[in-house]
Amino acid sequence: MCQLLGMNANTPTDVMFSFAGLATRADEHKDGFGIAFFEDPGLRLFVDHHSARQSPVAELVKRYPIRSGNVIAHIRKATQGKVALQNTHPFMRELWGRYWVMAHNGDLKGFQPRLHGSFRPVGGTDSELAFCWLMQELAKAHASVPPIDELTRTLAELLPIPARHGTFNCLLSNGQALWAHCSTHLHWLHRAHPFGAAHLADEDLSVDFGPLTTPGDRVALVATQPLTTGEPWVAMGTGELRVFVDGKAV
Structure with missing residues (x-):
């Protein structure tokens, strides 16, 4: 099973502590990794079809002090589509x-939807096909970007359709919000003042967020499995859709 990580915050935030925890799971999920950082309207996207344990790109990301309000990361264990750059998420x-x-x-x-617009998959994964279909249907449903609550209602109608064909845990963002849809395994966590220390579940690494934050900071994390111990991760239910805006579930 692939591993997902999403972050949504009300101020540009460093996600490297959580990404370090995700990357430790690359021994079982060695078919590539990727991470996307939204910065205002811009996007930094890093992908590599090599394991996050061995990839020089992963090492670059870990040492690059990128702060973002919305982040999506993925550690791949291939099921459909060969191990190749074009099949690497996000x-x-x-x-x-x-x-x-x-x-x-x-x-x-x-899941073989008819694609008739400008959204076409480059690789051979079911994931990219579903993403292209989702973009196509959003474009058909709205003439321009709608408010987040309206987008969420549309996504609540669309996301169950691919989910009928198997397991569809997914993270989606346009830089304004983070949407998380659960079929089997997704967990979320809210961090806010007073911030304390966190310890990674898969590695002997801790960080005290107190000195690094302000009382107004808020951060929401979503992961396939909880990345830390001693924090109140919440398991999502089958078919549940959550949207996170400015570091909190809405």
Whole structure:
């Protein structure tokens, strides 16, 4: 099973502590990794079809002091599509003059939607196909970017459709919000003042967020499995869709 990580914050935030925890799971998920950082309307997207344990790109990301309000990361264990750069998540498309990014954990069987617009997959994964279909249907449903609550209602109608074909845990963002859809395994966490220390579940690494934050900071994290111990991660239910804006679930 692939591993997902998403972050949404009300101020540009460093996600490297959580990414370090995700990368430790690359021994079992060695078919590539990727991470996308939204910065205002811009996007930094790093992908490599090599393991995050061995990739020089992963080492670059860990040492690059990028702060972002929305982040999506993925550690791949291939089910459909060969191990190749074009099949490495997250995937990116443009819609309504904004970048959109999606990463998927799961396996879809028999999902062959008709694509008739400008969104076409480059690789051979079910994940990219589902993303292109989703972008196509959003473009059909709205003439321009709608408010977040309206987008969420549309996504609540669309996301169950690919989910009928298998497992569809996914993270989606346009830089304004982070959407998380759960089929089997997704957990979320809210951090706010007073910030304390956190300890990674898979590595002997801790950080005290207190000196690094202000009382007004808020951060929401979403991961396939909890990345830290001693924090109140919340398991999402089957078919549940959550949207995070400015570091909190809304």
